[in-house]
Amino acid sequence: MTHPLNHNAAQNDDVVHPEPEDDEQEDEDAEEENDDDDDVLPNLRAPPSPASKLQQQRFKVETLARRLSSEMVPIRVHDIVVNGNTKTKDWVIEAELKGIETATTMQDLMRACEAAIARLQALEIFDSCKVRLEPGPKELPNTANVVVDVVEANNTVSGECGVYTKPSTSSWTLECALKYKNLFGYGDIWDTSLAYGGSQATELSLGVYAPLIKRLLTPIVARIMLVSQDWQEFSSYKEQLLGASLGLISTKHHDLVYTLGWRTLTDPSQTSSRSIRRQLGHGLLSSLKYIFKMDRRNSPIRPTRGYAFLSTTHLGGLSPDHRSLRFLRQEFDVRLAVPFGFYNTALNLGISAGAVFPWGQGFMNKTSPLPERFYLGGDFSPVCTLGGPTTLWGFKTRGLGPTEPRRQSRNRDDDNNGDSPGWDFIGGDLAVTAFADLSFDLPIKWLREHGIHGHVFAGSGNAAKLTQHEYKHFSPRKFLESFRTSVGCGIVIPTRLFRLEGNYFHILRKDEHDRGKTGFRFSFSAPS
Amino acid sequence: MMEEESERRRRHTLVVRKPCFGLPTGCPQCLSAFIFLKLSKLPFTLDFHLNYPDSEQIPYFEAGDSVVYNNEKDGIIESLKKEEGVGDLDDGVSSLPEWIPTKVMLTTWLADALEYELWVGDDGSSAYSIYYSDLPWPIGKVLFWKKAHWVKHKHGITKDNAEVKEEEIYGRANSAYDALSMWLGDENYLFQNRSSSMDAIFLSHALVVLHALPESSMLRIKFSEHTNLVRYAQRHKTELIEAGTSPSYDPSFNSDASSSASRARSTSSSKAKSKQKSKREETKEEKTLRKRAKYFVAAQLIAVFLFVSIMSGYAGGDVEIDDDDAGYDLDD
Numbered sequence: 001m002t003h004p005l006n007h008n009a010a011q012n013d014d015v016v017h018p019e020p021e022d023d024e025q026e027d028e029d030a031e032e033e034n035d036d037d038d039d040v041l042p043n044l045r046a047p048p049s050p051a052s053k054l055q056q057q058r059f060k061v062e063t064l065a066r067r068l069s070s071e072m073v074p075i076r077v078h079d080i081v082v083n084g085n086t087k088t089k090d091w092v093i094e095a096e097l098k099g100i101e102t103a104t105t106m107q108d109l110m111r112a113c114e115a116a117i118a119r120l121q122a123l124e125i126f127d128s129c130k131v132r133l134e135p136g137p138k139e140l141p142n143t144a145n146v147v148v149d150v151v152e153a154n155n156t157v158s159g160e161c162g163v164y165t166k167p168s169t170s171s172w173t174l175e176c177a178l179k180y181k182n183l184f185g186y187g188d189i190w191d192t193s194l195a196y197g198g199s200q201a202t203e204l205s206l207g208v209y210a211p212l213i214k215r216l217l218t219p220i221v222a223r224i225m226l227v228s229q230d231w232q233e234f235s236s237y238k239e240q241l242l243g244a245s246l247g248l249i250s251t252k253h254h255d256l257v258y259t260l261g262w263r264t265l266t267d268p269s270q271t272s273s274r275s276i277r278r279q280l281g282h283g284l285l286s287s288l289k290y291i292f293k294m295d296r297r298n299s300p301i302r303p304t305r306g307y308a309f310l311s312t313t314h315l316g317g318l319s320p321d322h323r324s325l326r327f328l329r330q331e332f333d334v335r336l337a338v339p340f341g342f343y344n345t346a347l348n349l350g351i352s353a354g355a356v357f358p359w360g361q362g363f364m365n366k367t368s369p370l371p372e373r374f375y376l377g378g379d380f381s382p383v384c385t386l387g388g389p390t391t392l393w394g395f396k397t398r399g400l401g402p403t404e405p406r407r408q409s410r411n412r413d414d415d416n417n418g419d420s421p422g423w424d425f426i427g428g429d430l431a432v433t434a435f436a437d438l439s440f441d442l443p444i445k446w447l448r449e450h451g452i453h454g455h456v457f458a459g460s461g462n463a464a465k466l467t468q469h470e471y472k473h474f475s476p477r478k479f480l481e482s483f484r485t486s487v488g489c490g491i492v493i494p495t496r497l498f499r500l501e502g503n504y505f506h507i508l509r510k511d512e513h514d515r516g517k518t519g520f521r522f523s524f525s526a527p528s
Numbered sequence: 529m530m531e532e533e534s535e536r537r538r539r540h541t542l543v544v545r546k547p548c549f550g551l552p553t554g555c556p557q558c559l560s561a562f563i564f565l566k567l568s569k570l571p572f573t574l575d576f577h578l579n580y581p582d583s584e585q586i587p588y589f590e591a592g593d594s595v596v597y598n599n600e601k602d603g604i605i606e607s608l609k610k611e612e613g614v615g616d617l618d619d620g621v622s623s624l625p626e627w628i629p630t631k632v633m634l635t636t637w638l639a640d641a642l643e644y645e646l647w648v649g650d651d652g653s654s655a656y657s658i659y660y661s662d663l664p665w666p667i668g669k670v671l672f673w674k675k676a677h678w679v680k681h682k683h684g685i686t687k688d689n690a691e692v693k694e695e696e697i698y699g700r701a702n703s704a705y706d707a708l709s710m711w712l713g714d715e716n717y718l719f720q721n722r723s724s725s726m727d728a729i730f731l732s733h734a735l736v737v738l739h740a741l742p743e744s745s746m747l748r749i750k751f752s753e754h755t756n757l758v759r760y761a762q763r764h765k766t767e768l769i770e771a772g773t774s775p776s777y778d779p780s781f782n783s784d785a786s787s788s789a790s791r792a793r794s795t796s797s798s799k800a801k802s803k804q805k806s807k808r809e810e811t812k813e814e815k816t817l818r819k820r821a822k823y824f825v826a827a828q829l830i831a832v833f834l835f836v837s838i839m840s841g842y843a844g845g846d847v848e849i850d851d852d853d854a855g856y857d858l859d860d
Binding site: 262270274277278280281282283284319321323324405406407408409 | 543577578579580583585588590592593594595597600662663664665666667671
């Protein structure tokens with residue numbers, strides 16, 4: 001463990017100067033306590049020359065450094081002063097300075113200051129943050145004042161653009177956002193974003209991120225959004241959601257989000273199958289979604305060691321109106337990465353399962369909401385996609401599961417799409433997927449250096465309908481026997497942001513209407 | 529035979545809006561399709577689509593994997609005529625000279641009047657019960673306001689001309705009721721004493737007006753003044769709807785237990801039909817009355833023609849008025 005002052009000195013040469021220059025790096029200016037330093041410093045009566053002044057300062061710092069490296073230097077924080085905030089509320093900054101008040105040694109104090117600077121910079125509302133230590137009152141020995149100097153961002157408006165992955169819809173989205181920072185001085189960040197993705201998904205949203213509201217433990221994240229998704233090609237319906245979401249808890253392992261929205265399903269083509277047709281219309285979504293995630297793998301892009309667990313519980317119908325969409329959806333996802341110790345070989349295993357069913361009066365006769373069902377398939381690698389049963393190598397988006405014939409019209413030619421299957425994928429109430437992936441380094445050094453490796457894999461999955469008395473016809477044996485299976489091999493090119501795979505799939509088993517094909521395909525996946 | 533009928537019933541499903549006010553469905557368009565199928569004596573199952581009040585596709589008819597939507601071609605009734613097992617109920621009557629004027633009257637004056645009454649004239653409770661009561665409150669309210677605004681816009685109703693427009697709409701409806709009352713007399717059906725799609729359309733209008741609108745509704749009051757029209761509606765309601773199982777909120781609701789409607793003279797033993805029998809003997813006076821009624825209908829139709837061509841107040845008139853109607857035959 002490096003010495004804090006040496007660490008700072010290594011980062012920034014200006015840390016030893018009494019008047020530190022402006023510096024974007026972590027900058028900490030420590031001055032010696034008053035009474036201890038008098039014993040070692042020469043008592044200069046005449047005004048010192050610049051050279052001797054510099055020598056004095058250096059001597060002071062070296063002395064302090066020796067003391068810090070050899071012993072715990074006791075200190076007490078007398079006062080914390082915040083300068084430079086004209087708009088930002090004092091308590092917003094003070095809330096990020098935890099640990100400083102309670103520091104009892106110089107070492108603890110410096111570590112707490114480093115952490116405070118990092119938290120303040122993470123708010124994204126300051127151009128620079130500096131923490132200075134100044135001697136406390138002379139009558140109180142061994143005390144220091146902590147002075148926090150912040151420079152609020154001049155430019156409060158910023159833009160961002162990025163590409164994200166959405167495993168739940170098996171698609172990528174391009175998102176552009178405009179952010180306005182610190183509108184009310186609470187460290188709040190407002191953003192307007194427009195996203196466009198696969199399946200003609202578009203989302204227009206307005207959100208706010210408030211890192212601290214008094215007495216609340218976690219940041220508040222709220223969004224108002226208008227989302228539209230086109231599933232016409234796969235399931236003959238389009239989905240629109242106008243609503244708001246509120247992030248109640250957001251920590252490393254726990255996420256709790258409340259969503260209230262008006263959802264509309266339409267079918268402009270008027271070709272949908274019976275069960276899709278009957279679900280078209282309006283619905284009120286009032287739901288709570290809780291995600292527990294624990295990812296102890298060494299890498300989300302190429303895990304070679306560790307385990308991960310994800311549990312998602314989605315409860316809909318949280319409103320006094322019994323006519324809102326009432327459902328309970330539960331997903332589990334377990335991953336395990338086992339290293340073999342040679343050629344960086346690792347075996348990744350994963351199993352995911354999920355179920356959804358309606359609740360409320362007469363739930364035995366009701367059907368689960370269409371968008372909440374499980375749709376399997378998509379060009380995402382299950383190795384780095386942690387999010388319930390969604391993908392299976394070799395099958396297209398919504399490419400496997402229960403199907404229903406679309407509307408047959410006697411008058412139309414029905415030749416809109418030459419290879420149109422004429423079947424709607426209606427999703428399943430129960431879904432299970434599993435995979436095994438053996439990854440290994442390739443013999444070429446250049447490829448090894450860039451992390452490019454090979455893998456062989458096998459995947460399997462199935463989905464079944466259970467609602468509306470279909471569970472009477474369900475048997476575990478039949479469900480297992482109808483599992484779709486695929487195997488393959490390929491090259492993986494992991495980058496910092498995503499995982500590119502070039503794979504050859506061979507479908508071992510599929511159903512008549514599944515959309516899966518043996519062959520070669522590329523896929524881009526981002527960790528989730 | 530029973531199994532065959534049961535199988536055909538399962539294969540044919542009419543999907544409508546919710547049942548209410550003692551009717552198999554409260555929506556006039558859905559009810560007209562229901563009555564049409566009942567008059568056609570096709571066994572079918574009734575199913576309900578409750579959460580899509582603003583859909584133009586409802587009512588729709590499912591026959592196996594094929595579907596007939598209301599917003600395709602000329603509407604669901606015209607499409608059902610071509611459906612296997614249904615047949616053209618209007619064969620032989622649709623060429624009558626009075627056919628098109630009656631159709632125009634039913635599908636414009638009376639349809640607009642009922643639309644106005646449901647969403648603008650009334651307090652909206654009837655429309656809310658029929659279309660929005662199965663949706664969560666905020667969504668139902670927003671859709672109701674949207675539809676009410678659309679209806680006002682369609683009829684050109686503003687704050688300044690609201691009363692004038694209301695008088696106009698009620699006036700036309702009343703004229704239509706007068707004409708139809710004269711035309712119908714004591715007959716069972718509108719044309720040649722046999723059922724037709726016009727009966728289905730008029731009956732659905734009449735039943736919704738009588739049962740879904742509140743007693744204070746102006747349209748209901750005006751309709752109730754014509755006793756033969758009320759009798760006509762109640763008689764057919766008894767035959768077509770109440771004779772079978774009572775309407776219930778049941779996805780497998782099937783109300784075709786009785787199919788006593790027939791195109792020929794009725795031989796049913798019900799009281800209503802015995803009354804019809806006794807009134808079937810036309811007297812000279814009744815014949816004269818019918819003739820006069822035809823003159824009256826002709827005058828109304830000329831007024832409709834003038835209104836449509838000069839005023840151009842309608843947005844969705846699909847019916848074309850033939851110039852040939854100006855010289856239609858007034859013979860019996």
